[in-house]
Amino acid sequence: MDSSLLAILQVGALALVLVAIHRPLGDYMARIYSSTKDLRVERGFYRLIGVDARAEQSWMAYLRSVLAFSLIGVLLVYALQRAQAVLPYSLGLPAVPEGLSFNTAVSFVTNTNWQSYSPEATMGYTVQLAGLAVQNFVSAAVGIAVAIALVRGLRRTRQGTLGNFWVDLTRGTLRLLLPLAALVAIVLIAGGVIQNFAGFTDVTTLSGGTQSIPGGPVASQEAIKMLGTNGGGFFNANSSHPFENPTGFTNLVQIVLMLAIPFSLPRTFGAMVGDKRQGYAILAAMAAIFVVSLTALTLFELGGAGTAPQLAGAAMEGKETRFGIAASTLFGSTSTLTSTGAVNSMHDSFTSLGGMMPMINMMLGEVAPGGVGSGLYGMLILAVIAVFIAGLLVGRTPEYLGKKLGPREIKLASLYILVTPTLVLAGTALSFAIPAIRADVEGTSILNPGLHGLSEVLYAFTSAANNNGSAFAGLTANTPWFNTALGVAMLFGRFIPIVLVLALAGSLAAQPKIPSTAGTLPTHRPQFVGLLVGVTIIVSALTYFPVLALAPLAEGL
Amino acid sequence: MSTRSRSGRQYWVALRAMVVFTVVLGIGYTAVVTGIGQLALPAQAGGQPVSDADGQVVGSALIGQSFTDADGNALPQWFQSRPSAAGSGYDGTASSGSNLGPENADLIAAIGERRAAVAKLEGVSESEVPADAVTASASGLDPQISPEYARLQVARVAEARDLPEAKVSALVDSFVEGRDLGILGDPTVNVLELNLALASMAG
Numbered sequence: 001m002d003s004s005l006l007a008i009l010q011v012g013a014l015a016l017v018l019v020a021i022h023r024p025l026g027d028y029m030a031r032i033y034s035s036t037k038d039l040r041v042e043r044g045f046y047r048l049i050g051v052d053a054r055a056e057q058s059w060m061a062y063l064r065s066v067l068a069f070s071l072i073g074v075l076l077v078y079a080l081q082r083a084q085a086v087l088p089y090s091l092g093l094p095a096v097p098e099g100l101s102f103n104t105a106v107s108f109v110t111n112t113n114w115q116s117y118s119p120e121a122t123m124g125y126t127v128q129l130a131g132l133a134v135q136n137f138v139s140a141a142v143g144i145a146v147a148i149a150l151v152r153g154l155r156r157t158r159q160g161t162l163g164n165f166w167v168d169l170t171r172g173t174l175r176l177l178l179p180l181a182a183l184v185a186i187v188l189i190a191g192g193v194i195q196n197f198a199g200f201t202d203v204t205t206l207s208g209g210t211q212s213i214p215g216g217p218v219a220s221q222e223a224i225k226m227l228g229t230n231g232g233g234f235f236n237a238n239s240s241h242p243f244e245n246p247t248g249f250t251n252l253v254q255i256v257l258m259l260a261i262p263f264s265l266p267r268t269f270g271a272m273v274g275d276k277r278q279g280y281a282i283l284a285a286m287a288a289i290f291v292v293s294l295t296a297l298t299l300f301e302l303g304g305a306g307t308a309p310q311l312a313g314a315a316m317e318g319k320e321t322r323f324g325i326a327a328s329t330l331f332g333s334t335s336t337l338t339s340t341g342a343v344n345s346m347h348d349s350f351t352s353l354g355g356m357m358p359m360i361n362m363m364l365g366e367v368a369p370g371g372v373g374s375g376l377y378g379m380l381i382l383a384v385i386a387v388f389i390a391g392l393l394v395g396r397t398p399e400y401l402g403k404k405l406g407p408r409e410i411k412l413a414s415l416y417i418l419v420t421p422t423l424v425l426a427g428t429a430l431s432f433a434i435p436a437i438r439a440d441v442e443g444t445s446i447l448n449p450g451l452h453g454l455s456e457v458l459y460a461f462t463s464a465a466n467n468n469g470s471a472f473a474g475l476t477a478n479t480p481w482f483n484t485a486l487g488v489a490m491l492f493g494r495f496i497p498i499v500l501v502l503a504l505a506g507s508l509a510a511q512p513k514i515p516s517t518a519g520t521l522p523t524h525r526p527q528f529v530g531l532l533v534g535v536t537i538i539v540s541a542l543t544y545f546p547v548l549a550l551a552p553l554a555e556g557l
Numbered sequence: 558m559s560t561r562s563r564s565g566r567q568y569w570v571a572l573r574a575m576v577v578f579t580v581v582l583g584i585g586y587t588a589v590v591t592g593i594g595q596l597a598l599p600a601q602a603g604g605q606p607v608s609d610a611d612g613q614v615v616g617s618a619l620i621g622q623s624f625t626d627a628d629g630n631a632l633p634q635w636f637q638s639r640p641s642a643a644g645s646g647y648d649g650t651a652s653s654g655s656n657l658g659p660e661n662a663d664l665i666a667a668i669g670e671r672r673a674a675v676a677k678l679e680g681v682s683e684s685e686v687p688a689d690a691v692t693a694s695a696s697g698l699d700p701q702i703s704p705e706y707a708r709l710q711v712a713r714v715a716e717a718r719d720l721p722e723a724k725v726s727a728l729v730d731s732f733v734e735g736r737d738l739g740i741l742g743d744p745t746v747n748v749l750e751l752n753l754a755l756a757s758m759a760g
Contacts, residue, residue, distance in 0.1 A: 006736075049570050049574045049577065050566075051570055065570075068568045076579070120651070129587050130583040133582060133587065138582070178581075178586060182589065185590045186597075189594040190598055191601075195594035195602040204613070206622065206635070206749065207623070207624045207752075211616060211620070211647065212648070213606075213620055213649045220586060220591065237652035237695060240652075240695030241696045242621075243619060246619050247742070249737040249738065249741060251742060252737075252741050306660060307665050312688045313688040315659070317654075317657065318656065318692075320699050321689050323743065328695075343695070345695045348654075348657070349658060349659065351659050355658075473654070473656050
């Protein structure tokens with residue numbers, strides 16, 4: 001069968017699954033976060049941690065809870081890594097060094113899952129489970145909670161509160177992520193993903209050599225890694241490792257998992273603001289960008305331009321036989337258009353223009369459909385900007401869902417879209433501008449010389465600041481500079497936007513609802529979807545085009 | 558209550574919540590999934606070990622291995638796997654791709670050398686060597702090769718084992734796995750499983 005036809009059929013199958021699940025899942029999430037009833041187990045949990053589930057929080061209180069919970073998470077994951085030598089099930093691995101522990105703790109708490117290390121040689125089972133897997137759940141639940149708080153801000157009128165963070169966190173974890181992850185983990189085991197505590201087993205191979213075969217509780221990690229758009233692999237090779245992702249079927253399951261919640265949240269949003277069409281407009285903008293980006297990457301890789309791919313006959317360097325090109329590009333696009341950052345093929349070895357697409361995906365702000373929660377709040381911020389621009393064009397005060405967008409709201413939204421570009425460009429520039437660091441970056445970290453080396457550094461900061469976690473993995477990032485700089489980029493890239501989103505939510509919630517008139521811009525029609533897509537692309541294109549021209553474009557053209 | 562004591566309380570709540578989550582999500586969840594996996598799907602959960610005719614475990618059906626001598630030269634009696642960037646080749650403790658970029662001089666040179674070596678080994682022209690035979694996979698543990706690369710090796714393996722070529726060719730055909738659901742991924746041949754069948758055939 002023709003490879004482009006196969007690629008289309010594969011996307012068609014994915015689309016069918018997503019269409020089927022977005023409605024029940026989206027409505028279920030709306031019920032979870034709207035319900036006033038607590039489960040018995042939740043009441044016990046609230047008593048245990050000392051929380052009054054009925055207490056409403058202002059945006060500042062909600063934010064304080066988010067930050068306190070995340071700080072405790074960073075400290076705990078850091079401590080676990082530093083104590084690895086004395087923890088059980090550590091496979092004899094030593095304590096993780098300070099710089100790497102900091103980077104990894106921040107990475108998993110911020111839902112980035114950037115890995116400066118090779119897991120099978122660094123992290124024992126206890127750190128993977130008690131540290132990393134737990135953050136895979138709760139960092140995802142935090143992202144959804146913040147998005148829901150913003151939706152409540154749009155929905156509520158003349159109120160000072162946004163809900164209760166601890167309740168949103170608990171419900172997202174216990175009612176949504178935990179049951180789904182457990183179910184999917186079993187499906188993944190049935191598909192061949194391993195789940196054991198066997199450690200490394202040495203065997204004599206068929207031709208008389210020796211091989212050390214790893215074990216590990218992989219399926220349980222894998223399920224939440226994808227469902228929570230985390231992306232941190234149990235093994236260095238991530239989802240290209242046959243024990244993480246053994247077949248074309250498990251590959252599709254993983255892609256569905258990455259997209260399930262992000263593509264269902266617009267439905268949740270529509271249901272919670274009482275106008276489902278608003279949700280579908282957001283969804284349409286996300287899906288349009290997704291399809292265009294995926295098509296571009298797939299065409300670039302099938303085309304196989306560049307000296308090495310031409311010489312090999314196809315762009316198969318860094319790709320697995322069982323996936324081929326189309327299932328690799330579908331995975332890569334999905335992973336970087338969400339905030340997952342898992343890989344089933346090595347992006348560093350993509351064609352020059354193909355390798356640029358994951359970067360562009362992240363530079364768009366990961367809004368198509370984005371990470372769990374972060375994708376929705378990112379797209380809603382862009383909707384605010386789009387409405388503002390439309391308002392400027394026709395000379396009317398901008399409003400979105402009956403909320404007036406005044407100077408304060410526009411300032412918050414504008415600051416939001418400035419945060420990650422600043423981190424990406426400043427981090428990349430500093431890597432080359434400071435002579436001592438430049439020497440280290442070029443001497444130790446960069447694998448591929450020339451323009452491709454600049455791409456590796458640009459990719460790293462793009463990935464960290466956008467909390468994606470994928471890499472041009474030739475880069476040796478386990479150095480003092482990258483562990484620190486990328487750690488800071490991940491922290492600021494996660495929490496400054498969250499501060500701004502919650503501030504915006506608080507300011508919207510306090511407003512009255514203004515009735516829509518004939519002059520109100522309808523935000524559920526194709527016209528607005530087009531405007532939203534345009535704003536999304538123009539904002540990031542203007543920001544990043546110069547640096548893209550210096551690296552992947554220069555290499556590929 | 559002052560702001561300071563309120564936010565101090567948040568940290569106490571956060572710590573307790575994190576401890577409970579660690580028990581439930583880190584330990585409880587993993588234990589339940591492991592338990593179900595080990596009871597209901599032991600072969601899959603255990604990584605699908607495969608044994609030779611004597612019942613000796615020789616590897617995993619999912620993890621590729623090298624069929625070379627100590628110097629890395631291909632052993633002609635075995636079907637060969639793809640080039641591997643995991644350690645010194647198919648190192649199960651060091652899964653990795655090469656991460657070499659499309660214009661990297663080392664990669665370009667390596668592809669040229671591999672192409673010449675495969676063409677020489679199989680006694681075919683360089684243009685007949687498929688892409689997967691000259692490129693390293695993403696994991697370095699790719700257990701499979703393309704059906705084209707497997708068929709390319711039939712004549713050489715048959716000769717080294719003194720088997721009729723048609724018989725080896727038929728064996729390869731029986732090991733071609735199609736796409737999942739007919740559309741997902743690409744057709745493959747599992748090298749270790751093929752070689753195991755080959756070994757028992759030679760008896």
